[in-house]
Amino acid sequence: MVDVATDTRTRIIEATRSRLLADGYAGLSTRKVAEEAGVPLSQLHYHFGSKGALIIALFTEENDRLLERQSRMYAQDKPLWQRYEQACDFLEDDLESGYVRVLQEMLAAGWSNPEIGDVVRDLLTDWYVLLAEVAREAERRFGSLGPFTPEEFATLVANAFIGSEALLLLGFERPVMPIRSALRRIGLLIREREEGADPSVGHQAPPRTPPNRAADGPVVAG
Amino acid sequence: MVDVATDTRTRIIEATRSRLLADGYAGLSTRKVAEEAGVPLSQLHYHFGSKGALIIALFTEENDRLLERQSRMYAQDKPLWQRYEQACDFLEDDLESGYVRVLQEMLAAGWSNPEIGDVVRDLLTDWYVLLAEVAREAERRFGSLGPFTPEEFATLVANAFIGSEALLLLGFERPVMPIRSALRRIGLLIREREEGADPSVGHQAPPRTPPNRAADGPVVAG
DNA sequence: TCCTCTCTCGGTCGGTCGACCGAACTTGCG
DNA sequence: CGCAAGTTCGGTCGACCGACCGAGAGAGGA
Missing domain, CATH: 1.10.10.60 (Homeodomain-like)
Structure with a gap:
């Protein structure tokens, strides 16, 4: 070669x-x-x-890059809410780079093409396993996650991201549906738990404004 | 004709x-x-x-059916948590009928085809508007939704459904990722709020079992 | 040197695609 | 009946598709 x-x-x-x-x-x-x-x-x-093998090769390459960055990020010794915010920042990067689009196209292709479906399922399973471990760590450190098991909470957040990505790719505009700020708020929820702070006070928590007036950018991190 | x-x-x-x-x-x-x-x-x-006009005609028909059933369901005079559970039941029906698949294929097609994208965006916007109204009603009746605005909460739940659908279509198996039970748990959260009950007691609340042992079926309703 | 393996190249195969055509058929109205 | 509008029909157009072919360029080892 x-x-x-x-x-x-x-x-x-x-x-x-x-x-x-x-x-x-x-x-x-x-x-x-x-x-x-x-x-x-x-x-x-x-x-x-073949064309199919080509597209799968591309998918696998994106997969590997994702897993590498992902594990590197979560290995950091930072508060959990900061790591979550970093995940939100990654979403912005990945939307711009086309990463999200490739993943979502893979996902959709997998509905009809079993071979592609297998590849994507493996990728997403690895992602879920990592998030579930993070959620278990969170429960160990600062108690119950409401009615959710750590695995359920991880699944819920992960799927909210998947769904949000699909809608952002469709071009939903900022003021209409507060996709980004809704995801960012979860970080606030984590932070309140993590720091044992009174939710009604909130640190530099942004004001809760109705979506028709709210800017739908990052609400916590810059 | x-x-x-x-x-x-x-x-x-x-x-x-x-x-x-x-x-x-x-x-x-x-x-x-x-x-x-x-x-x-x-x-x-x-x-x-044309082929494009044909597919859009199909999309529009599905759209109309969805909106009709949706508004009929939410007009019911029932506790909110029961209406949420009904929405979860609808998800099961729609997965079986192919409804979910059509919607998700529409969504994915909209990423590349602007005309389809417009149609899908209109559909999903209507859905979001309805859910946001329900969330506002919930906040009025039993107080704040944590750090979330009603609009953010509605967006989050809606997007969690969208993402969950995409993954269920990909064939994620029950014990691996507790998709269904995670969505059902949200209903439990609503119920606790709605009835002002102590979360730690729980009515007929199912035990929180780790996902490798939990059945991923409906966890509350039969 | 010559042989072999890896890689590059232009060309073409059979097949499928969406779109379109003109002729024929049906229906209802005068 | 005759006419017109709405509908059905088989056939075909040019374009594009993924896959494949054999020839040949180039490097490295014996």
Whole structure:
């Protein structure tokens, strides 16, 4: 395997990602990918065998990057609410980078394509296992999470993120539906628990404003 | 417009729905739809003009059915927690009927197709507006929803449902990720608030069991 | 040197796609 | 009856799809 200036295989993967962001999974074409990568069409099949294997290779690569960053983040020795806020910041980054779009396209493709479904299920399972462990740690450190088991709480937050991502990709505007601020508020909930503070006081807690007047940006972190 | 035994237009719509459930939006083909409907291919374009207009007609029909049932349900004079549980029951029905799949395919298609995106955004906005009103009523009747505005709480629950649906469609198995029981627990939270009961006592509250041993079915209602 | 393995290349296969056409059929009205 | 509008029909257009082919370039070892 010779490493050319920019490896052909890498260029194909990146072009696939680019076309996926532009046209979605439904509109993905091997010819457009080849054109964008600047390589002959036949190179796609030489390096990956098939269109399906190509897209799965892309998915796996995104997967690995996600897991690596994720475990690095949660290994930090910080208050839990700060780590949660960092997760919210990551969401903003990932929306901009196209990461979220790729994941959601994978997810949707998995409904019809069992092979893709298996890959995505593995990815999301790993993510859930990590979040559930964090939730268990939280319960150990500062008590019960209401009526929820740690696993249920982790599932709920994770799925709220998944759903929020899908809606943000659809272009829901800021004032209409307070998607971002709703997710950020969970961090506030965690912080109140963690610091044993009186919820009615709130540290630098933002005012609760109705969504038609509220800015739907980050409400806690800058 | 003559009404034949089964109207051609209706048969095409139903066939479109059927093929969408089988192949997903990415794999939807007008020829397969025509074959399933038992009509010539040209009928699709005569009645709907284009593939895009056909799929949007289907989406709109599902939309109308959803809104009708939704408003009927929330108009009931029942405790809020009972109405929430009914919403959870609807989720089970809609998963089985293919409703959820159609909605989620619409959602995903909207990421790439602006016209579809507009339709889906309108649908989901109506849904959110209704839920937000319910949340405002809840806050009026039994006080603050933690750090959340009613609109944020509604958004959070709605998005948790959207995300949960996507994952359930992907085939997440019951014991691995307690998706259903996590959603059901929210009803418990509402009930405790609504009845002013001590959370630690709980009415017929199910035991909190770790997810590897818990059945992930309905945890409150049968 | 020559042989082999890896990789690149242009070209083309059979098939499917959405869209469109003109002719024929049905229905209702005068 | 004759006419017109609404509907159904088989057939076909050009474009695009994923997959595959054999030739050949280039590097590295024997």
